[in-house]
Amino acid sequence: MKLIRYGAEGAEKPAMLDDAGLLRDLSAHIADITGDTLDDATLAKLRALDPADLPIVEGEQRIAPCVGNIGKFLCIGLNYSDHAAETGAAIPEHPILFFKANSAIVGAYDDVVMPRGSTKTDWEVELGVVIGKTAKYVSKADALDHVAGYCIVNDVSERHYQTQLTGQWTKGKSCDTFGPTGPWLVTRDEIADPQNLDMALDVNGKRMQTGNTATMIFTVAEIIEHLSSLMTLHPGDVITTGTPPGVGLGMKPEPLFLKKGDVMDLTIQGLGHQQQKVDQDA
Incomplete structure (x- = not known):
């Protein structure tokens, strides 16, 4: 569904x-x-x-974030072995956790607006996991029973804010509009294996990211097991699970970042399509 x-x-x-x-x-x-x-x-x-x-929804409609009143927006960093390799980062021993401000959440086709002066805004296609049942100290074997469904998330990131403004990654992840979520929430019964989903991201029609959730370092089940040992996961919480290679920061010989007017297209197998046009605050 x-x-x-x-x-x-x-x-x-x-x-x-x-x-x-x-x-x-x-x-x-x-x-x-x-x-x-x-x-x-x-x-x-x-x-x-x-x-x-059921009544047909007539006319052109804005597609909103696929979950309303999201509780926690939890994010896992460096969770693809091939992405870690492109950035030169060591494989983490445990899932790297950061938070994204809920004010970053927008719909799958809403504009992404770079903050004033941003010159290092980057893209990241990610598998989003939506919690449907309270999870506390759940085992890996039972973890997926606590999932309502899955969606696409674009974990848009301002790399200067993320790494060069003293503090944690959250600064570069939480700018307004930096969390397009949706278009659909696909219930877990339709996703036979969340660890075998093709995913891709294009910028201005050029393929930047190509990957598969099979290269995750920590599986969805392992992430839920780990996070639920630290905090209670509630229905409506969203976990975004990391990105495959091809981000702008990892481009060679020089990093490549977004600019006003760029268009991002994201797909994950079975979860639909996102598209965002990039704007910038004056």
């Missing part, structure tokens, strides 16, 4: 995508797609609906 939120910011409505690619409104069945509606029982009720009985 592919769940989607549509509408203007602050007035989003829930929908599902039918087999013909039409949006079907779910407002008569749930108020929104949030942690309150991502439990297995509610998802089972939605799955049992006949999409043909």
